[in-house]
Amino acid sequence: MTKGVSILGSTGSIGQSTLRVLARHRDRFHVVALTALDSDGLLGEQARESGAAMARVINRTGPEGLIQAATHPDAGIVVNAVVGAAGLKATLAALHAGKRVALANKETLVMAGQLVLCAAREGGGEIVPIDSEHSAVLQCVTGRADRPALPAVPALLRRITLTASGGPFRDWPAERVRDASVEEALNHPTWRMGRKISIDSATLANKALEVIEAHHLFGLGYDDLGVIVHPQSIIHAFVEFVDGSVLSQLGFPNMELPILYALTHPERLADPGVARFDPVQAGPLTFEPVRARDFPLLTLGVEAGRKGGTAAAAFNAANEIAVEAFLMGRIRFGRIAEIVEGTLERHEITDAVTLDSVIEADRRAREDARRLCC
Ligand SMILES: NC(=O)c1ccc[n+]([C@@H]2O[C@H](COP(=O)([O-])OP(=O)(O)OC[C@H]3O[C@@H](n4cnc5c(N)ncnc54)[C@H](OP(=O)(O)O)[C@@H]3O)[C@@H](O)[C@H]2O)c1
Structure with a gap:
């Protein structure tokens, strides 16, 4: 069968x-x-x-x-x-x-x-x-969390650190990033992805979305979730346990491996289509802190997650509208974060997360963000 x-x-x-x-x-x-x-x-x-x-x-x-x-x-x-x-x-x-x-x-x-x-x-x-970072965490905690199903109960976990490639503007001066073109923003250094997530990777909004995703999947509070820049995209996450031990999952940047794992978890299936990992070919692995001040969407998104209720839905909706406007050439790159920030300032958070409250928050945030795009 x-x-x-x-x-x-x-x-x-x-x-x-x-x-x-x-x-x-x-x-x-x-x-x-x-x-x-x-x-x-x-x-x-x-x-x-x-x-x-x-x-x-x-x-x-x-x-x-x-x-x-x-x-x-x-x-x-x-x-x-x-x-x-x-x-x-x-x-x-x-x-x-x-x-x-x-x-x-x-x-x-x-x-x-x-x-x-x-x-x-x-x-x-x-x-x-399927996200490679969350797949990495899942692979590290499978068999170790208190129960196998997600969300994992975090009693054994102390901290999760997601890695970010840093995107195409990792080493650009902030003034140059603000006026980056669509073509430059889509030119991701390590992953080939759809247009929306490519822009989210360039602004670091994608990492904010992933921190919120990790909070829900693995049950850790926002103080115990971190992000670090790792330009080679080989190590996908660090999982620190209460005894100080840290586990990671490694692989070349190719989504076919986390996709396969999502289909087979907790089993593993031999797959000749996934390139064998070679540490020498991977080369030196480096890490650096995130330039949070130059890429404000990371902090804005994590703060929305921390506030709870409908704040993260508003963050997501405003970001979708601003990214679409940027891709259509209607706003410059630096405006994406300003529009999301302006929308969140206007958003009145509803604490109860119901389908209706989320859809309403999404609708209002889209309206506000569209107005700010003009
Ligand atoms: N790409 C990656 O490597 C990667 C990695 C991790 C996570 N993700 C996540 O995976 C999701 C998909 O990313 P992607 O890069 O594969 O995007 P994508 O290349 O833009 O593909 C999106 C798919 O969804 C369809 N679609 C778009 N808008 C829709 C709508 N309103 N209703 C129904 N279907 C719709 C598209 O159909 P058409 O082709 O007809 O437009 C297409 O099949 C995103 O949430 C992204 O954050 C992606």
């Missing part, structure tokens, strides 16, 4: 990597459903090649198409590789339906971490992260 897998956002960077991984393991997995926002040509090709029973173009079906793929009865695993807030309802639906959600769509946890964990508990589903 092979396991059925649905891929939400199969035409994107993570979606295509997932299909490559699955094609190497047809004896273990079969593809059930695929979705794209509007790339219907590529989606049709993917459906033919993989034998998927369902393919949905969301711009034609509306968000219902995502829910159909996420809850398809033949899928035991749902890979959520949609970008942005659009992934939230599908994650909740899959967890309520008892699926394993292999989660690349970190925005889901940032917006509504408590709701997502609650949906997993109520529906019997589980969340396994």
